[in-house]
Amino acid sequence: MERIVIQGGTPLQGKIRISGAKNAALPIMAASLLCHGRCSLSNVPALRDVNTMVVLLRDLGVVIGQPEPGRLELDASEARGHRASYDLVRTMRASVLVLGPLIARFGRAEVSLPGGCAIGARPINIHLMGLEKLGATISIENGYACAEASVLKGAKITLDFPTVTGTMNIMMAASLAKGSSVIENAACEPEVGELASALNLMGARIYGAGSDRIEIHGVESLSGMSYEIMPDRIETGTFLVAGAITGGDITVQGCRPEHLDAVINKLREAGAEIFIRDHDIRIRRLGELHAVDVKTGVYPAFATDMQAQFMALMTIARGSSVITETVFENRFMHVAELLRMGADILVEGNNAVVRGVEQLSGAPLMATDLRASASLILAGLAAQGETTVSRIYHIDRGYEKIEKKLQDLGAKIRREKEPEKNTVQTV
Numbered sequence: 001m002e003r004i005v006i007q008g009g010t011p012l013q014g015k016i017r018i019s020g021a022k023n024a025a026l027p028i029m030a031a032s033l034l035c036h037g038r039c040s041l042s043n044v045p046a047l048r049d050v051n052t053m054v055v056l057l058r059d060l061g062v063v064i065g066q067p068e069p070g071r072l073e074l075d076a077s078e079a080r081g082h083r084a085s086y087d088l089v090r091t092m093r094a095s096v097l098v099l100g101p102l103i104a105r106f107g108r109a110e111v112s113l114p115g116g117c118a119i120g121a122r123p124i125n126i127h128l129m130g131l132e133k134l135g136a137t138i139s140i141e142n143g144y145a146c147a148e149a150s151v152l153k154g155a156k157i158t159l160d161f162p163t164v165t166g167t168m169n170i171m172m173a174a175s176l177a178k179g180s181s182v183i184e185n186a187a188c189e190p191e192v193g194e195l196a197s198a199l200n201l202m203g204a205r206i207y208g209a210g211s212d213r214i215e216i217h218g219v220e221s222l223s224g225m226s227y228e229i230m231p232d233r234i235e236t237g238t239f240l241v242a243g244a245i246t247g248g249d250i251t252v253q254g255c256r257p258e259h260l261d262a263v264i265n266k267l268r269e270a271g272a273e274i275f276i277r278d279h280d281i282r283i284r285r286l287g288e289l290h291a292v293d294v295k296t297g298v299y300p301a302f303a304t305d306m307q308a309q310f311m312a313l314m315t316i317a318r319g320s321s322v323i324t325e326t327v328f329e330n331r332f333m334h335v336a337e338l339l340r341m342g343a344d345i346l347v348e349g350n351n352a353v354v355r356g357v358e359q360l361s362g363a364p365l366m367a368t369d370l371r372a373s374a375s376l377i378l379a380g381l382a383a384q385g386e387t388t389v390s391r392i393y394h395i396d397r398g399y400e401k402i403e404k405k406l407q408d409l410g411a412k413i414r415r416e417k418e419p420e421k422n423t424v425q426t427v
């Protein structure tokens with residue numbers, strides 16, 4: 001096991017480049033199952049979740065090559081499998097993204113139900129309802145969602161909640177259904193639009209993705225294509241917070257500023273200066289931070305995936321802020337660790353009241369999920385003294401070379417092997 005060690009207190013300076021978006025790469029990789037022919041993806045981030053998706057797709061018979069770093073070639077022409085096992089789904093919930101493609105391509109899918117995780121119960125009932133509307137018969141057997149359909153037929157599907165991967169699964173399945181489908185109350189996240197663009201390049205006919213009403217006209221078959229994965233908006237936001245929390249001056253290059261309006265507005269309100277030029281965002285903080293309230297929501301509201309990082313920032317802001325989480329019911333696991341650094345946070349239901357303190361102090365910490373780990377690293381960068389973050393396999397799921405990028409900005413951060421634990425012997 002590895003851990004990250006940080007000596008806090010250095011204002012970050014310089015430029016870094018944003019990697020491809022995890023949550024766009026994973027569905028587009030899963031979509032390769034829908035087509036005959038080779039899908040060539042570039043700007044694919046080197047992440048644990050991407051590796052897990054490679055293992056899952058290979059297991060289903062997709063031939064995958066990596067001619068060079070950042071490029072994946074996927075060919076599902078000979079794919080045969082239809083089962084995503086519990087072993088894989090429990091390590092990565094996004095495995096559920098093969099459900100829509102498998103039922104559309106093979107008329108059959110067995111995907112382990114993911115079960116709860118560190119941030120909430122996260123059921124997939126809306127995914128299943130959508131597929132049923134398209135004509136699939138679904139049963140739950142031995143922990144697996146088993147779907148069957150001799151033919152999928154277009155339908156009007158209104159989602160109870162605009163679930164991101166649910167919208168994607170239904171959109172992928174509807175691409176090969178007979179006739180037209182409409183998804184109402186669809187997720188508007190940019191990653192949904194990105195998946196639709198990739199599917200349209202394969203020959204799908206999808207209109208309106210990125211809005212809450214998506215129209216899909218089913219086609220007979222889909223073919224290969226080449227696609228460049230868009231930059232990761234959550235990695236971008238995380239680095240912007242790194243600039244703000246350390247009182248630094250950094251430029252985040254190769255990003256899509258238009259995907260981060262809510263985060264940029266809150267950072268400005270908190271006292272950071274932000275300059276946007278094309279695909280670059282420069283953030284500088286000279287004065288003190290001010291407390292601001294944040295409420296997460298579906299896109300374009302403030303992303304739940306940025307909540308933990310923003311909370312780290314608010315721990316050292318002047319005044320009190322209320323952070324409200326509306327998307328997941330249990331996404332405050334980072335609070336207990338931030339308290340160990342001297343933060344003053346009170347959680348009541350889905351609100352966290354953060355009273356800013358003068359200074360955090362370094363401490364040994366434990367990562368609990370991907371974005372929580374990012375918030376602990378950010379807090380460590382601002383704290384006095386040494387912070388260690390253990391269980392960093394969480395961070396490797398979604399941030400490419402985070403310590404290397406932070407080192408390039410001047411942070412005193414390193415990755416090392418976790419020392420052997422002392423075992424207490426009873427006599």
Ligand code: EPU
Pocket residue numbers: 023026093094120121122123124125126127128161162163164165166191304305327328329370371398
């Ligand atoms: N929900 C249901 N039923 C469903 C589906 C969702 O009740 O059938 C509920 C969930 O329990 C949750 C809410 O709806 O309370 C939103 O969940 P959603 O389905 O939108 O989340 P997701 O598709 O599982 C994706 C991202 C997450 C991100 C959320 C919200 C991927 C692979 N994952 O998850 O990313 O937090 O959307 O934006 O795209 C991350 O990258 O760290 C991450 C967790």
